[in-house]
Ligand SMILES: Nc1ncnc2c1ncn2[C@@H]1O[C@H](COP(=O)(O)OP(=O)(O)O)[C@@H](O)[C@H]1O
C-alpha cells in the first residue's frame with residue numbers, strides 16, 4: 001500500500017491506495033485538510049492505518065506546489081506516525097518523461113508538479129484521446145494533452161475563489177460572495193450574483209476556448225472549485241474529484 005499526498009496552495013489531500021489495484025482512484029482511505037488544520041494530518045493517518053489492520057505502507061509519493069515550509073512540515077508529521085516514520089518520501093517532480101507522459105514545457109522542471117501529475121492522470125483515464133484537463137483549485141490550470149501522451153502546455157488563471165476575492169478586495173463597492181452562494185448563470189440583476197456569474201463565465205469560457213483550440217475530444221475537470229464550474233460548461237466533460245491524485249496513483253502503478 002502507498003500513501004499519496006497532493007499539497008496544493010489551499011488544501012493538502014491524501015489517499016491510501018493499493019498501487020497494484022486495477023481501478024485508478026480506488027482509495028482505501030482518503031482525506032483533505034486546509035493548511036491551517038495541517039496539524040491534524042498525523043492523527044488522521046494514524047486512524048486510517050488502524051482501520052486497515054494487517055496492511056502496511058511501503059512508500060509515500062507526494063506532489064507539493066505549496067513551498068518548502070509545507071514540505072518540511074509534511075516530513076516532520078510523517079516521521080511522527082508509527083508505520084510511516086521509517087519511510088522516505090518520494091517528492092514527485094516534473095521531469096521530461098514519466099508514466100507514459102512526455103512533458104512538452106520548454107523547461108520541464110518549471111511545470112507545476114501537480115499539473116504534470118494531473119496530465120498523467122488524464123492520459124491514463126483517456127488514453128488515445130486529445131484531452132483538456134482543467135484543475136480548478138487556488139489557481140485554475142487548463143492543460144492540453146495529446147492522444148499519444150504529450151503534455152503540450154497550458155493556461156494558468158486565478159481560481160474561482162481568488163477571482164471573486166480579488167474583486168471584493170480591490171473595489172470599494174463589491175462585496176465578498178459566499179463560497180456556497182447559489183450559482184447564477186448569465187446576466188445577473190444584483191451585485192453578488194453578477195460577480196459570481198462573471199467569474200464562472202471566465203472560468204468556463206477559458207476551458208471551452210482551450211477545448212476548441214486543442215481540438216480535444218475529452219474534457220476532464222477537477223479540483224475544489226470544479227463542482228461550481230462543471231455544470232456551467234457547455235461541453236461534454238468528466239468531473240473527477242482529484243485528477244492529481246489519480247496521476248500519482250498511475251505513477252505509483254507504473255513504477
Ligand atoms: N469547502 C471548501 N474549502 C476550500 N476550498 C473550496 C471549498 N469549496 C470550494 N473551494 C474552492 O476550491 C479551491 C481549493 O481547491 P483545491 O483543489 O483544494 O485547491 P489547491 O489544490 O490549490 O489546494 C478554493 O480556492 C476555492 O476556490
Ligand SMILES: CC(C)(COP(=O)(O)O)[C@@H](O)C(=O)NCCC(=O)O
Nearest residue numbers: 008009065110111112114137138139
Ligand atoms: C499553477 C499552480 C500555482 C497551481 O497550483 P494550485 O492551484 O493547484 O495550488 C502550480 O501548478 C504552480 O505553482 N506551477 C508552477 C508554474 C507552472 O506550472 O508553470
Ligand SMILES: [K+]
Nearest residue numbers: 135137139141
Ligand atoms: K490548480
